[in-house]
Amino acid sequence: MVGLVSLVSTLLLASSIWALPAPPHGLPSPLKLPLPEPNHNLFCIVPFPVVQKLLCPRQGTSSPTTVSTPLGTAQGASDSDGAARFSVKYGSASRWQESSVVSSWALPNGATDPTALPLTCPQNTTADSTMSEDCLSMILYVPSSVKPGSNAPALLWIHGGSFIVGSATDPGLDGSALAAATESVVAVVQYRLGALGFMDPSGNTNLAVKDIVTALQFLQKVLPSFGGDTSKITLAGQSSGANMIRALLAVPSAESLFQSAILQSDTMDYGLLNMSIQETLQDFFNSQINCDSTDTECLTNLSLDDILYASQTLSDDGGDISAAAGLAEPIRPVKDGSFITSPLDSTAPFPHVSKPIILSTVLNEAMPTIYSEFTDPIDSSTYTDVVNITFGTPRTERILTTAVYEVPQQTAEGTTADARPQLSNLGTDQVWRCPTWTFARNWVQNGGQVFVGLYVVGATYPGNDLIPQCLEDGAVCHQDDIEIVFGTVPSPNTAQVALTKEMQARYSSFLRTGNPNTDSFATWTPATTDDVHPLLLGGSGEASVGQCTTSYWGDFVQYDYQVFDI
Template structure:
């Protein structure tokens, strides 16, 4: 499920002299992009993170004179030599000024301010782009929602624990971008009091991190987390990842030492340090609650006081409605690609080798398939579905859960990222068929997209709150979405393993 970022076609907007907006830093001119929206692309919210600013906290962009062209995407932290990890088309653009936002508004501005979706892209915090054509499809602006897609520093530059550099630099990027939205979105027709932060995969982890942060609470009203990966928030784990890269580069893990190393060399060492693939040790770490990513936000006691589940259990973000869910077979295909000889291993033994204790026998009973298929389910559970279940158990206040189970026509699996073209209602978009297979059902896109628009607009979904009356109900999305109990299996397995440890 990999792709290589490129500077491929992006449906270049047509300049529109009427698309001129005054921001706090200066005037920008956007363009018409398709029949439904205006696009304001590559607006910098921070100074370029180069030189002395490379491992520093972001600084708000200085003001400019005249009218700044915003008809082309800006530079991206994703570079053309960085391999993508999903089927999402994710273009890269060269340049230094990489901390930008893209704003998509309806072509015709209504009289009242509109709700806003601020989208933080995924990519394991090591790749991904805010400039995917899926995000520029125009369907949310068509339906009265302004979209803002955000770039941020990725990999070691954004998340590495480096001696002499502040922690959580990418999280500070998100915060500065949200401050930019609060201060500027009204000029684009948006309502700063109706901002939803949303993201998928690592982007889902990002918005859960923001939900867990007291200082972020005034900057958004609701949260959408699609297939969030688990992050323990352990500073020591990210420090180990940083140390491995420094060792490969034969330098000390300090700000001054890393500042002397070109970006590409750091990336290549970072990739080498992570080339461990699907191993039983990797699965064991995940099943024990370890992070699914080498580079993540860390609980630093200040900006991020607590790990996500701890913060939510303490009531942080309780007043923010949350829409959260996961797909049925997020990473199953990765394990199914392992040698068939793995199927010769007894199922219960395989589960014990990946860290399950006395609950292994029960896990095998409730998880179908031979060893490879079962371990694929274990990986999906450990990284994504258990994350959603943990949040459902910890979060107080309104929570709307979904379980996406529409099978792909290609392999009958519901893989990672597959829900996105339905949510964004872009089934005819670039590379969608490589995920969904031919003829994905438009009626599912109609239902999911409408539900997301409703949630962004008023904080409600067309199905019950997950824990209303203790029913634990949510939306099971197949060819005919319906309301039923969901994530019971995952919550039961987590509880069993806790008792077994």
């Protein structure tokens, strides 16, 4: 069983589709998800006109536009819909040094064409010609309705990708429609990935998280020039982008830089790393690059290929190096005690909080991983083995004696039912839904307001179309909420159009007031410590509680961050 799971995990990693983290005892597991998103940056950087038109930031323009800012003249372009796009370098950083806000406005990567898209941050799934270490860039989308003096809100979107892939040019992240619908300035940002963002050989952690702080500081300088209000900045992101926001919510020095947050599909079960785990991973990475941590010349002269190879090795072997780190996201934010001061989970006292937040998950978060891992039906014996490998003792016994997770029984015909749906539901509850609801209760109990949602309508994200189960009616897989929010669904159906309209209206209200309710849609009741009131997004009413109770996940069956005390 271990050999099969390890082999499939290796194949999936090699294809840059999914990576699986490690369970207790360091064994690979299909339930320790999360999902590094398929990387399609190459489609947006090099000329694939059909793909660019459907998925990527618009590159055709109708007219140039300029805006005077304190950092100089911003060069952008207006598209046929009247939204202006500004690609810009927001920060500078030498290799493994903290970033700082640029002193003057500049197009990314020395470009002279204002329609040029930024090169991605270095990552193993992208061609050398489409990436650069000089990658601290963002794309600003400003609708024609927002002008200097408008005091419009702003939304800063942080892309996902398990901290090792992704960019501001990922599929579906064209912010024009979202900016126009919400009458806000939308900024889509990129940040250093992998070892370059988290594994400074000298031990300085969280460089990528600090990049987002630099991006926020940049917005503080330039937003008024575009009609934006610096007191109304909301952070939003999906998957590891949401994880990044959770880390920023625990950064006291960033408190004044944004007013609210939207976290979509955060893998909260894993928790932030602690310094002990980080130091173990750091030692391993340093051993791979053959440079002393104080040898500046050696570190400077390391080839990018060597760094990416060492970073990938760390990502692949993370669960063997430290079981608590896991294979999927061993490279992630670290509670270092000075910059990030709280784990924001149940392993330590939760700090007093005040920001309003939205927390959402989708119906079938774990489906892509489970059905990629197991392309054929699995029987009850395999199901039991997978649960045991994933959870160990005593969690396995407790899970398998719970009705909704128990071993599937034989069908009327005498054959064992396919256990993959059971496994998918268990993974969704473990990694996403239930820890998100626990986080919501903690947030409310300690002073904040939170609105919880569950997407039951989505739009198949590129990559998920390779998984037949994600194409079935009613399935909403991890990432299938992205194009709904951005309004970039190709050929949307009636339900998708309606949900896009609703979510953009709710986000518009939330950006301004911290409350996603509008007169046009059903009341979204804020969570309490007893009832999180999870609104069905695309459906009607609230989601059933299931096993996401205070007495089950986090108590009777502990989360990973509790098991590993991270």
